Amino acid sequence: MGLIQEKFFVQFWGLLGGLAALLIWYLPWRFQVNDDEVMMWLVSGAYTGSPESYAVFLHPLLSWGFSLLYKFAPGVLWYPLVWFTLTYLSFLVSVTQVKKKLGATLSAQIWALFLFALYAHFLFFLQFSIVSGFAVFSGLIARFGNPAEQNDRYSRLHRTDLLILFGFLVRPEVLFLFLAGATCINVLVFKHTFLYKRSAVPLLLGCIGYGISILWIANADLSNFEQLNRQRSGVFDHPTLQLNKEAFRARNPELYFFSHGMIDFGSDAKLVEKLPIWKKELDNMRWDWISPDAVVKSFWTYVQHEHFLLALMAVFFAFSLLVDWSKSVRIAAVLAFGMLALSPFFLIKVQIYALVF
Incomplete structure (x- = not known):
């Protein structure tokens, strides 16, 4: 029975994730922020009457790609469809990595359940930063892989890097945020030297992508x-x-x-x-x-609007304490300190809490 469970672990969660996406597509899901609405109007032509090839917050290559899709088939809801598809593929890759790491154990089932809860929640409340976060996260954990695997294949491109690339195109800042966060956690908690080598390709993709964006914007007089x-x-x-x-x-x-x-x-x-x-x-x-009151006010705003996600974070943190309480506490402390240090300079929105989680 255990062998059958391990054999069909990814297929089960992949099928469940696919059915969830199909069901939610026909339910009243919505964009969490107006930015997605405006960008969809721009690339689809609903805003100006003709598909625009620059949607401000997206990478110009992705904006251009969306405009071509809408010109080819204007009746298809390309913008949310791509978000749904990218989120599903990210969920599938994440579940695959859980299976590789833990097999089909009870711990693996719990990890997959948490991933599924996040996945379903953010399909109902689409937000481009979260879509990017899912893609970059799943691509990075596939790239970082198992510390025991000390070969050099991670210094080359492989298929799951496409998720990192698309995540970057959706929200370029997210890739650099994740790499910075992973580096800080590694320096202070894990201390794995292999991680730096495996981060080289994503960092290179981001730098080349930013260079293309700058040249594109300048060439288009934007x-x-x-x-x-x-x-x-x-x-x-x-x-x-x-x-x-x-x-x-x-x-x-x-x-x-x-x-x-x-x-x-x-x-x-x-x-x-x-x-x-x-x-x-x-x-x-x-x-x-800047004061303790300001920090409390910022966090309380999040509490008031995201009961489900907050509860999920609390339960998952409790679960992580059972797995390895020492590393869990240290990682949580690093992330909490980082958010406190950045709070005077950046507005810590709901999507930021989700990305850090």
Whole structure:
């Protein structure tokens, strides 16, 4: 019976994951943030009447690919379909790695169940950073493999690197975030020297990809447009603003309205000139807002909106303590300290908690 379970472990979870994706596709799933909606409108042509080849937050190669798909078959929902497909393939590769590591033991079944819960949850609430995170995560664990395997095949490309590549194209920053996190954890907890060698190819893919993005944007004369969107994002997602909106109601009404998405830059070009001023003002105020209360407020916002994910994280952490309490505590401490250190500089949103988890 155990042999049959091990033989069909991946097939069982793969079939379950496929049926879940098919069922959720016909249920009222939604995008978790408006960014996905806007990017889908751009690449599909719903926003301008013709498919656009640049969707701001996606890598230009992926935006261009989406625009070609919509030109070829405009009636197909390519954007969410690609997200569903990439998430499913990432889940399948992750389950395969669990089977390679643990066989078909009870521990392996629990790991697969946790992965399935995350997978199903984020199919209901699609978000491009999470899609990227799933793809990069599964590609990296396949690349890192088993520490006992000390051969050099990990210094070359292999099939699961395609997930790392596509994850990078979906959200380039995620790959570098994962590599930085894995390196910090390895330095402080695992201390495996082989990991650095196996990280070389993903790092190279990211650097080449960023170079292509810079050249593409410059060649398409989109540098000013890209810079404007970076400025808008830098102000809108500033932790000082988003965690203290009411403080700006009387102090700076325009900035307060902007924080609620109630300012249209297309109707008043002069507002664009205020973005660098607002960014500087928020940066200067950053240190005034740093306190234990600010950290609690940021975390409580997450608690209020993500009960399921928070419960899943708590249960999984308890499970990890049973597996190896020492490493689990140290890893959790490293990640928690990293988030605390970055919280004054970046808005720690729900998707960031999910990526760290």
